[in-house]
Amino acid sequence: MIALLVVLGIIVLVVGALIGIYNSLVGVRNQVQEAWAQVDVQLKRRFDLIPNLMETVKGYMHHERDTLEAVTKARTAVQGAGSLGDRAQAEGALGMALGRLFAVAESYPDLKASQNFLALQEELSSTENKIGFARQYYNQAVMTLNNKIQMFPSNIIAGMFSFKTGEFFELKDSAAREAPKVSFN
C-alpha cells in the first residue's frame, strides 16, 4: 500500500515537472515571437520613412546622387530578401546607407536648418535606436530559448515536441565584418 502511494507520488511529481518544463518552453517561444514582432514593426517603420526623407533631401543635395541611389537600392534589396540571414544583411546595408546620407547632410547648412529635415532625422535616428533595442531584446529571448532547448533536462521535452532553436538577428554590413588592416610602416 505504502509502496503504491510512493510510486504514485513519484509519478505525480515527474508529470508535474514535465508539464512545468513544457509550459516554460512554450512561454519562452512566445516571447521570442513577440520580440521578433517588435523588431519587424520598427524595420517596417524605417522602410516607410525613407520615401519622405528622399523627397525632403532631393531639393538640397544635388551633388550626392550616388549616396541617394545607394539608399534607394538598399531599400529595394530589403523588399526582396527572403531568409532571416538575407534580411539581416539587407537591413544592415540599409542602415549603413542611411548613416552615410546623414553624414553627408552635415555639409548642407540649408538642409540642416529645415524643420522638416530635422523632424525626419529625429524620427529616423529614433527608429534606428528602436531597431537596436528591439534586436537586443529579441536576441536575449532567442538565447534564453536556445539554452532551454539544449540544456538538460528541458532538452528532452524540447526534443519530444520538436521545439526549434531560434536564429539570432545580427544587423551588420558585410564590409564591416572584415578585420581592420594594420600596417607598421
Place this chain on the structure above:
Amino acid sequence: MFEAIAANRRKSAALVVLMAVLLGGLGYALGEYFAQGGGLVGLAGAAVLWLILTLVSWSQGDQIFLSMSGARKVGPDDLPVLWNVVEEMTIASGLAKMPAIYVIDDPAPNAFATGRSPETASVAVTSGLLKLLDRDELQGVIAHELGHIRNRDILLMLFAGVLMGAIVLLADVGLRSWLWGGGRSRRSSSNEGGGQGQALLMILAIVLMILAPIMAQLIYFAISRKREYLADASSAAFTRFPDGLARALEKIGGAAAGALRGASRATAPMYIVNPLAAAAKKRDATSLTATHPPIAERVRILRAMHGASYQDYDQSFARVTGKNGVLPNSALADPHAGAGLRIQGAQWQEGSAGIAATATATAAPAPAAAGPAAAPSAQESRRRARAVDDWFYAQDGWRRVDCGCGATLKIPPRLAASRIKCPRCGTRHALG
C-alpha cells in the same frame, strides 16, 4: 529580470509586514493610552485607517501624486524627442506597454515614475530636466525610471509610503493629545496592584509614539536607497551606455537646486534625485535619513563600469565603495540583464553613431565631448529649451504668429486687441 521582480515582491512583503506590525503596535499602545483595555479598539482603528489610505492610494495614488506636482500629459507630437526616448526605453526594457508621459513646469531638473503596475505606470519629468539634458542623458534618466517600473519599485514605494503615512499620522495624534494633557491621566485605577504595570505601559506607549515614525522612515529610506542602485544598474543595462546616466546625474547634481512643488518626505524616494530643498543642500551626505545614495558615488560607480550588464554594475559598486555588491543575486542571474550580450551592444552603439546627430558624442570619451562639440551643443540646447517652452505656451492657450521677418510672436490667450504689430519689422498681423 523576472527573478529580480520575484525577489522584490518577497522583500516588499517582508517590509509591509514589518511596518504593519509597527502600525499595529502603535495602534494598540494608543488605545491602551486612552482607555484601559482599549488596546484592541486602537488596533482596529489603526487597521481601518491603513485600509482607507491603502484603498485611496491604490486606486488614485498616482493621479493624486501627478496632479499634486502639477504634471501635464504629453502626446507623441508634443515633444517628439521625449516621446521617442520613452518608446525606445520601453522596447529596451521589454515592458509590454509604454507608460504615460507627463511634464512638470519646474526649473529644478528631476524625474519620477509612479503607478501601481507596469500597465498603468506613468513617468514624469520636469521642464528643467528637458532643457538641461541632451538626448543620451535623457535616455539614461528615462531608462532609470523605467527600471523602477520594471522592478516593481513603484508599487513597493506606494505601499511603504502609505504605511509610513499612517504611522506618522497616528503618532502625531497620540503625541498631540499627550502634550495637551489628554488621555488617561494619572487617575487612580480601582486595581491598585496594576498601577505600576499601567505606568510602564503608558511610558512604553509614549516612547513608541516618538520612535515609530522615525523607525518607519528609516526602513522606508533604506529600501529606497537600494532601489536606486538597482534602477541605475537597469538604466545601464537598457541603454548599454552607463555614461549617459552618469553625465545626466552630474548635470542634475550641479544645477541650482530648488524645492520641487508637490514633493514631500513621503514622495521624495520616487524622484531620481532628492527633490527637497534641505536635502538638496547637502546632497552628498551619506546618512540614515538620506532617501538617495550620494550623487557623486552613483556617478563614480557608473563611470567605473567595464561593461553594461548587472554583473558589471555590481563589480563596479564593489570597487568604488569597497563594500560587497549591492544587487540581489536574483538580478545577477537574470538572462535579460544583458549578461554575455555586451559586445553586440557595443557594436550597435558604434554603428548608430553616424546616423544620430545628437549621438555623435556617444563614441567619444566624456572629456573630449566638451571640446569641439561645445559650439553646436549650445545651439542645440537653445533649440531644446525653446521647444519645451513653446509646448507649455501652447498648453496654456497662447497663440503663435510666425512673422515674415523670422520673428515668432507669442500671443497671450486673453489679449483683447484684434491686430498686433511685430516688434522687429513693424508688420501688422490680424489675430483671428
